[in-house]
Amino acid sequence: MSKKLEIWGVNDPNISAQLALAIKLDLFAKEAGLDVVCRFAESGTTMPQDVLHAEQKPFAFTQTPITSILLHDKGVSTKILAPLADIAGTQQVVIHRASGIHTPQDLEGKRIGIAKGAAVFIALTNMAKDCHVDLDQVYFINLLPSDQLAAFREKKLDAIACWEPWTTEAQHYGGEFFFSGTRSEIPHIEGNVNWLINQSCLIAPDETIDREPEKLIMILKVLQKATLMLELYFEEAAALLSEFFQRSPEDMQSIMRKNTYSMIMDSLFRIGVLSFRDFLYENGRVALKFSENQLYRTDLLREVDPALVLLEKGTKKDVGFFEKEGIYYKDNVSFEGDLSRLRFLMADDSVVVRNFLNRTLEILQAESLGEATTGQEAIDMFARLRPNFMTMDLSMPGLSGVDAIQQIRQMDPHVNIIVISGIDVQEVREEVFKLGVKIFIKKPFVPEKAASVIRNILEKSITN
Incomplete structure (x- = not known):
């Protein structure tokens, strides 16, 4: 020994x-x-x-x-x-039934218990971006989980941003699950989300x-x-x-x-x-x-x-691109293939983002062939539907968007892939551009602005 x-x-x-x-x-x-x-x-x-x-x-x-x-x-x-x-699903926000919180905006002015530096704050931040909540108007109380639970039980907190098992216990004391890093029960946006990795x-x-x-x-x-x-x-x-x-x-x-x-x-x-x-x-x-x-x-x-180990670290190579209001693209970017019809497949596990994407496609007068919610589903649907455009999230459950892009590009090197992601990390942007992605749009985004960038590139591609 x-x-x-x-x-x-x-x-x-x-x-x-x-x-x-x-x-x-x-x-x-x-x-x-x-x-x-x-x-x-x-x-x-x-x-x-x-x-x-x-x-x-x-x-x-x-x-x-x-x-x-x-x-x-x-x-x-x-x-x-x-x-x-992967513990993102256990990082949760639980609201008290007596708090008067029904919508994300109702969090403003309320008291939320959270441990300083907790990862669940990133889920809160991403939710706030998607749902237009001003977190500066929220009163965050720095407490460790056991202290959060005690204060919540005594109704000194309107909500807790914590993790299992304390979030389950909070539901025994008048709490209701609101959202986690991976799932939302917020009214009208129930379902899978990708607010935290x-x-x-x-x-x-x-x-x-x-x-x-x-x-x-x-x-x-x-x-x-x-x-x-x-x-x-x-x-x-x-x-x-x-x-x-x-x-x-x-x-x-x-x-x-x-x-x-x-x-x-x-x-x-x-x-x-x-x-x-x-x-x-x-x-x-x-x-x-x-x-x-x-x-x-x-x-x-x-x-x-x-x-x-499914990671391969390559040599660093700078990828030049422009950024305009959270939308990144190369100077010489152009779309490929038959552009007379815009046939889109969307891959994103968030119903919030898919709603914004559908609005973008309406503006572009593009056809939506379907919606995938996981990386593997995106690959399977692409193989069956063969769109000429695809929007891809990067942090879906299971197979990541990066891995899905690699496999889809192997099936069709000419497909036009647009990344829609809350992951605004330089190394990740460079990686997906090297994989052949045309545009990287940071969440949250304005459908009209995204459609304008896509339309401008489309017009240049047709002209050339």
């Missing part, structure tokens, strides 16, 4: 399910011969400070990319080694990676086995975790089914990490935009299983 390794987690199955399962089943010792001791802190946003002030830094820890980025800013270099779960991850300090990479690979293999158990034996694993996290089996299954437990490092993972980086930088939380090489690495996970 090797020396003791301390791994930190949190009392939260969204962040630390695999770690807790590994401890419960003694997998570190049985599978890897490692002597691992785990410390599980209260779920919240305090881990960056805990790591900074610890006399002995953890060997590794489970948290979201926000923690890693904030530590970088304080001079503690860490790397994300693997995603563990958020993943729990295994993170390690650079000095740990440099000193003992082999042990980190063994830890990753253990977490991979725990992930496989969650996929194949979900109910049995949830029962074990209900004991660990002291929740009823029914509550534990309800909470965990909102997550997708996976260690695949793909385009959606990359988009999420870079989106957090830009958000923290633009809001003054960090001083620098750290590079991808500073934030995560793929080599250790590739050692565990090459099939888990």
Whole structure:
């Protein structure tokens, strides 16, 4: 048995399910011969400070990319080694039935409990952009989850912006689910949304990676086995975790089914990490935009299983483009193929955006062939319908828009793809332009302006 390794987690199955399962089943010792001791802190946003002030830094820890980025800013270099779960669906806003909140605009002037630095604030921000809510008029109260729940129960808060299991508990005390990072119950915009990409991850300090990479690979293999158990034996694993996290089996299954437990490092993972980086930088939380090489690495996970790494880092090559009111395009952009009929296929999981897109197509007098809500559905519908134009979101469930674009361009290199995305990240824009995208339109957008840009390019394409 090797020396003791301390791994930190949190009392939260969204962040630390695999770690807790590994401890419960003694997998570190049985599978890897490692002597691992785990410390599980209260779920919240305090881990960056805990790591900074610890006399002995953890060997590794489970948290979201926000923690890693904030530590970088304080001079503690860490790397994300693997995603563990897509947890955006557990990041929720719950409103009190007595609050008088019925529409997004009703949030203005109300009191919302939220932990400072919580990822759910990004979902709130994106919802506000789509629904035209002035967040400066909202009173945000900085509270950790347990304190939010107590204040909500006493009707001192009109809503909480938090995560499972506290959001489910809040619904026992007069709360109603309003929206999450992936789903909305807001009147008239019920359904899937893409207001947040958020993943729990295994993170390690650079000095740990440099000193003992082999042990980190063994830890990753253990977490991979725990992930496989969650996929194949979900109910049995949830029962074990209900004991660990002291929740009823029914509550534990309800909470965990909102997550997708996976260690695949793909385009959606990359988009999420870079989106957090830009958000923290633009809001003054960090001083620098750290590079991808500073934030995560793929080599250790590739050692565990090459099939888990679907990212290929190419050499950086500048892509020149113009930007006008949130619409990006190259100077020499032109549409291809037969342009006598504009036949569009839309791919976006948000009914809000699809409504704006339908208005855009009406202005262009274009034909809508259909609406896809996932990347795979977009590929399947494209193969069947063969439109000459396609709008593509980047952060749909499952297969990302980036991966869908690659596959669609292989089927038809001349299809005119227009990205409509809330992901306004330079590296991602450059990647999709390299893949042959014609226009990148940032959400939220004005249908009339989008139609005007498309029409101008269309006229130049026909003339040439």
